[in-house]
Amino acid sequence: MDKKNKLYKEQGVHVITAIFTVEQGITKVLLVKRKNEPFLGDWILTGGALYNNEDLINGAKREIFEKTGIKDIEIEQFDVFGKVDRSPVMRMVAVAYIGVIDSNKVQILRETLRTSNADWFPINKVPPLGYDHNEILVEALKELQKKIVSSTILKSLFPTCFSLPELQKVYEAILDKKLDRRNFRKKILSLDLVEDTGDTAKFEGKKPAKLYRFKKKIEEKKVF
Amino acid sequence: MDKKNKLYKEQGVHVITAIFTVEQGITKVLLVKRKNEPFLGDWILTGGALYNNEDLINGAKREIFEKTGIKDIEIEQFDVFGKVDRSPVMRMVAVAYIGVIDSNKVQILRETLRTSNADWFPINKVPPLGYDHNEILVEALKELQKKIVSSTILKSLFPTCFSLPELQKVYEAILDKKLDRRNFRKKILSLDLVEDTGDTAKFEGKKPAKLYRFKKKIEEKKVF
DNA sequence: TATTATAAGTGTTTAAATAACACTTGTCAA
DNA sequence: TTGACAAGTGTTATTTAAACACTTATAATA
Numbered sequence: 001m002d003k004k005n006k007l008y009k010e011q012g013v014h015v016i017t018a019i020f021t022v023e024q025g026i027t028k029v030l031l032v033k034r035k036n037e038p039f040l041g042d043w044i045l046t047g048g049a050l051y052n053n054e055d056l057i058n059g060a061k062r063e064i065f066e067k068t069g070i071k072d073i074e075i076e077q078f079d080v081f082g083k084v085d086r087s088p089v090m091r092m093v094a095v096a097y098i099g100v101i102d103s104n105k106v107q108i109l110r111e112t113l114r115t116s117n118a119d120w121f122p123i124n125k126v127p128p129l130g131y132d133h134n135e136i137l138v139e140a141l142k143e144l145q146k147k148i149v150s151s152t153i154l155k156s157l158f159p160t161c162f163s164l165p166e167l168q169k170v171y172e173a174i175l176d177k178k179l180d181r182r183n184f185r186k187k188i189l190s191l192d193l194v195e196d197t198g199d200t201a202k203f204e205g206k207k208p209a210k211l212y213r214f215k216k217k218i219e220e221k222k223v224f
Numbered sequence: 225m226d227k228k229n230k231l232y233k234e235q236g237v238h239v240i241t242a243i244f245t246v247e248q249g250i251t252k253v254l255l256v257k258r259k260n261e262p263f264l265g266d267w268i269l270t271g272g273a274l275y276n277n278e279d280l281i282n283g284a285k286r287e288i289f290e291k292t293g294i295k296d297i298e299i300e301q302f303d304v305f306g307k308v309d310r311s312p313v314m315r316m317v318a319v320a321y322i323g324v325i326d327s328n329k330v331q332i333l334r335e336t337l338r339t340s341n342a343d344w345f346p347i348n349k350v351p352p353l354g355y356d357h358n359e360i361l362v363e364a365l366k367e368l369q370k371k372i373v374s375s376t377i378l379k380s381l382f383p384t385c386f387s388l389p390e391l392q393k394v395y396e397a398i399l400d401k402k403l404d405r406r407n408f409r410k411k412i413l414s415l416d417l418v419e420d421t422g423d424t425a426k427f428e429g430k431k432p433a434k435l436y437r438f439k440k441k442i443e444e445k446k447v448f
Numbered sequence: 449t450a451t452t453a454t455a456a457g458t459g460t461t462t463a464a465a466t467a468a469c470a471c472t473t474g475t476c477a478a
Numbered sequence: 479t480t481g482a483c484a485a486g487t488g489t490t491a492t493t494t495a496a497a498c499a500c501t502t503a504t505a506a507t508a
Contacts, residue, residue, distance in 0.1 A: 010276065011235055011236050011237055011274070011276065012235050013235055013237070013306070013317050050235070050306075050317070052234065052235065052308070052315045053308060054308065055306060055307055055308055056304065056306035056317065077303075077304060079301075080280065080301060080304050080319050082237070082274075082279060082280035082319065083279055084276070084277060084278065084279055091276045093237050093274070093280065093317065093319070095304050095306065095317070163456085164456090164457095165455075165456070165457095180496075180497075180498085181456085181457085181458095182457090182458070182459080182497095182498085183495075183496070183497085185457080185458085186459095187495090202504080202505090203455085203456095204454085204455065205454060205455025205456055205503090205504085206453075206454045206455060206456085206503070206504045206505055206506090207454080207455060207456040207457075207502065207503040207504055208456080208503070208504070209455085209456060209457090210456085210457085387485085388485090388486095389484075389485070389486095404467075404468075404469085405485085405486085405487095406468095406469085406486090406487070406488080407466080407467070407468085409486080409487085410487095410488095411466095426475080426476095427484085427485095428483090428484065429474095429475085429483060429484030429485055430474070430475045430476055430477090430482075430483050430484060430485085431473065431474045431475055431476095431483080431484060431485040431486075432474070432475075432485080433484085433485060433486090434485085434486085449508100450507100450508085451506100451507080451508075452505100452506085452507080452508090453504105453505090453506080453507095454503100454504090454505090454506105455502105455503095455504095456501100456502075456503075456504100457500105457501080457502070457503095458499105458500090458501080458502095459498105459499100459500105460497105460498090460499105461496100461497085461498085462495100462496080462497075462498100463494100463495080463496075463497090464493100464494080464495075464496090465492100465493080465494070465495085466491105466492080466493070466494085467490105467491080467492070467493085468489105468490085468491075468492090469488105469489090469490085469491100470487105470488100470489105471486105471487090471488105472485100472486080472487080473484105473485075473486070473487095474483105474484095474485080474486095475482105475483090475484095475485100476481105476482090476483090477480100477481090477482085477483105478479105478480085478481080478482095
């Protein structure tokens with residue numbers, strides 16, 4: 001074996017986050033345009049190199065803030081990517097996270113993101129990305145589909161007030177399939193995750209929809 | 225922020241594997257005694273530093289072979305551990321795997337392992353380990369309990385010939401709970417994973433048990 | 449102001465998966 | 479031959495998931 005290759009110095013760690021949202025029934029991912037080599041001008045997921053004085057998750061959150069201005073986002077680790085040649089500069093192993101942002105925050109962020117060369121892309125219109133980020137994105141999306149059925153991530157994907165038809169549309173967007181309205185309502189309400197606000201609001205339909213909010217404390221529960 | 229701490233050089237990657245087996249109804253993990261600083265003399269999980277010319281899984285397998293002589297083991301990535309101070313020497317991020325070895329191979333390996341300062345420890349009699357390996361082990365065990373219900377890892381945990389009562393005991397050891405004999409048999413047989421060998425053998429009982437083997441091709445299936 | 453279009457809201461029935469439960473059988477040892 | 483022991487085997491009840499159709503509240507329009 002080549003002595004040089006056996007080196008385990010000159011290694012580094014990337015912390016990469018695929019940030020998702022759902023708008024108008026479309027699942028979207030946040031991408032940032034690179035301003036430096038390598039991959040100058042290419043779109044990539046938010047992330048960068050881990051510093052020595054920070055834990056992985058804090059590194060991932062710092063990168064998100066530096067690259068997009070987004071604070072207070074919940075993220076969850078889901079995989080590691082370590083192919084020998086995944087970075088052209090030096091040996092980098094990427095620890096990958098997913099995060100979600102609710103549709104209210106998306107509106108607020110839109111201006112901030114414009115100034116940082118970041119934008120939302122529908123997941124079926126993602127261009128070829130720098131590094132191995134297309135591969136990471138594919139796995140992130142699978143993970144999102146798994147995680148959406150557990151209530152904790154579901155909560156952070158959703159604003160404070162929402163109707164059940166809205167919620168169902170987000171599910172259908174992420175899972176990419178139609179759900180039965182009656183069974184969906186039954187399931188969500190039986191899980192005891194949400195409470196009636198007493199208010200109603202009109203959305204797409206003509207009949208006003210009841211508004212719900214998530215209860216304060218919800219534990220990890222399977223939805224489907 | 226301290227400039228020195230912001231460095232993302234002087235980082236490295238550990239590849240660590242928790243290798244499990246089940247003997248006489250006891251779930252055991254393979255530990256290796258360290259021959260160097262840091263943690264000289266402490267027991268740790270098998271693993272070490274990733275080289276630059278190998279992918280993560282190959283690095284993990286190489287470390288297993290170097291430290292224990294074990295070849296041809298199937299391993300699966302399950303988590304990453306990256307606390308700032310998890311290694312006292314330099315910043316190391318650990319990519320963690322689990323592997324399983326069937327009870328036949330355990331017998332064959334016993335001699336090899338003795339010469340390499342490695343030994344099987346019942347999981348409730350594991351000493352304080354070097355690095356953060358106790359923490360990794362706890363998570364690995366949870367992961368094993370999750371994975372045991374999918375048929376692929378189940379297969380590698382089992383020798384070619386086995387009786388259903390034996391198989392059930394392994395399940396009960398890993399899941400740490402009793403299962404109903406009739407329901408267990410029904411479930412395993414309905415999954416179409418195993419075939420009757422035609423032979424029988426006596427184990428603990430007085431009535432001879434039918435022997436089964438796994439079918440050649442089995443896909444990922446949920447058992448429980 | 450009556451009519452129509454639209455999405456919201458609501459129960460029941462069927463099918464499938466899981467959980468609970470007890471007696472019979474073959475071998476060994478006394 | 480008898481008793482002890484673990485292997486082997488079916489049925490019923492419960493829970494969970496899936497399939498399915500009509501009524502209701504509002505807004506727009508005739």
